[in-house]
Amino acid sequence: MRDTIEIVVIGAGVVGLAIARAFARAGREVIILERNSRIGEETSARNSEVIHAGIYYPTGSLKAIHCVRGKEKLYRYCVKKGVSHNRCGKIIVSTQSGQQPELKALHSQATANGITDLQWLTRSEVEKLEPSVQCVTGLLSPSTGIIDSHSFMLALQADLEAANGSVAILSELVRAKVSDQGLQLTVKVDDQELELTANTLINSAGLYASQMANKIEGLSVHSIFRTYYAKGNYFTYDGPPPFSRLIYPLPENAGLGVHATLDLANQARFGPDVQWVNNIDYTVDGERIDKFYAAVRKYWPELPDGSLSSGYAGIRPKIVAEGKPPGDFIIQGPKKHGVPGLINLYGIESPGLTAALSIADHVIALLEKR
Numbered sequence: 001m002r003d004t005i006e007i008v009v010i011g012a013g014v015v016g017l018a019i020a021r022a023f024a025r026a027g028r029e030v031i032i033l034e035r036n037s038r039i040g041e042e043t044s045a046r047n048s049e050v051i052h053a054g055i056y057y058p059t060g061s062l063k064a065i066h067c068v069r070g071k072e073k074l075y076r077y078c079v080k081k082g083v084s085h086n087r088c089g090k091i092i093v094s095t096q097s098g099q100q101p102e103l104k105a106l107h108s109q110a111t112a113n114g115i116t117d118l119q120w121l122t123r124s125e126v127e128k129l130e131p132s133v134q135c136v137t138g139l140l141s142p143s144t145g146i147i148d149s150h151s152f153m154l155a156l157q158a159d160l161e162a163a164n165g166s167v168a169i170l171s172e173l174v175r176a177k178v179s180d181q182g183l184q185l186t187v188k189v190d191d192q193e194l195e196l197t198a199n200t201l202i203n204s205a206g207l208y209a210s211q212m213a214n215k216i217e218g219l220s221v222h223s224i225f226r227t228y229y230a231k232g233n234y235f236t237y238d239g240p241p242p243f244s245r246l247i248y249p250l251p252e253n254a255g256l257g258v259h260a261t262l263d264l265a266n267q268a269r270f271g272p273d274v275q276w277v278n279n280i281d282y283t284v285d286g287e288r289i290d291k292f293y294a295a296v297r298k299y300w301p302e303l304p305d306g307s308l309s310s311g312y313a314g315i316r317p318k319i320v321a322e323g324k325p326p327g328d329f330i331i332q333g334p335k336k337h338g339v340p341g342l343i344n345l346y347g348i349e350s351p352g353l354t355a356a357l358s359i360a361d362h363v364i365a366l367l368e369k370r
């Protein structure tokens with residue numbers, strides 16, 4: 001006989017962990033299936049670790065809503081649980097006078113999204129705050145910060161387990177089938193295949209969400225979003241951090257521009273760039289280093305030769321192909337695809353780390369409306 005579990009979440013990235021935690025705390029029986037040997041080894045471990053303010057995204061989009069709500073929840077959570085973070089602020093800089101309208105448009109977008117704390121800075125005000133930065137003007141976002149994403153995920157896992165939920169590592173969902181009894185799952189554990197039935201299945205498989213959806217027999221292929229991959233390479237700076245805040249240029253298509261971030265150990269790094277790829281391969285393309293020097297020197301002309309080295313790379317799960325306008329998060333419940341008890345999440349790229357706690361509320365609400 002098959003075991004029946006109330007809720008199965010696929011993927012122990014930050015989003016799957018946040019969703020499972022929320023269900024467990026609501027008193028529901030929940031297990032996460034994670035095919036790796038540890039939690040958070042894919043996109044959730046390969047990002048800028050920035051708590052975003054919610055400036056860039058179209059008003060009313062899921063990215064805007066969940067970034068703004070998620071940020072507030074995340075700061076409160078970090079304080080309550082002792083997760084390392086720093087509300088260090090960031091400055092978005094224009095480096096040519098022709099970029100001023102773009103910076104103004106960002107300010108308007110942020111205001112429309114409910115971000116009311118941005119401050120305009122003149123060149124000399126930026127220089128006072130960040131003497132190494134060269135720019136025309138700057139926009140200071142005081143509510144942007146950085147977080148230790150792994151500590152955040154460990155705290156989510158601890159909450160999940162304290163509420164009787166669990167994570168099954170080395171457990172890969174290989175296929176599923178929609179049936180009258182629920183979703184019938186085939187899970188690979190070591191070399192064995194086990195059968196399970198879930199009343200609810202949450203597909204939070206990140207870069208693999210589309211592949212996973214295609215393995216659900218009974219789900220209409222027309223409802224499945226394709227995932228495209230846009231790699232972001234990072235290069236680390238071998239020296240004391242040149243800034244005390246995050247420094248961002250204006251966003252570029254598909255990314256936020258090669259920005260300077262700091263981690264909580266005060267190591268500066270630059271990235272991510274945008275490299276469209278066909279496969280999931282996290283190798284940093286060292287050939288791109290010259291482009292990094294050029295991009296960073298637009299706002300930090302003194303960047304010394306030979307001071308950058310290959311860091312790491314992450315891959316953005318995109319629902320749009322290269323050259324297309326940015327897509328939103330897709331959180332698809334039964335109303336959209338017709339399968340009771342199934343939620344598919346596609347395109348959970350940035351700001352997914354910031355938004356995770358709010359995305360979890362959204363998923364719970366979708367199932368409550370059933």
Ligand SMILES: Cc1cc2nc3c(=O)[nH]c(=O)nc-3n(C[C@H](O)[C@H](O)[C@H](O)COP(=O)(O)OP(=O)(O)OC[C@H]3O[C@@H](n4cnc5c(N)ncnc54)[C@H](O)[C@@H]3O)c2cc1C
Pocket residue numbers: 010011012013014015016017033034035036039040041042043044045046047048049050051052171172173174204205206207208212231232272313314315316317348349350351352353354355
């Ligand atoms: C370069 C880059 C920079 C970013 N910077 C930021 C930032 O500064 N701030 C921010 O807010 N966001 C940022 N993001 C976005 C953020 O990292 C992601 O939105 C978030 O980590 C997504 O989490 P996830 O749980 O959806 O996916 P993942 O972390 O990828 O987790 C999915 C999990 O599913 C598992 N899985 C897949 N298939 C199966 C299966 N069949 N069976 C079992 N398990 C399976 C995988 O092993 C994985 O652990 C960035 C992203 C990138 C790529």
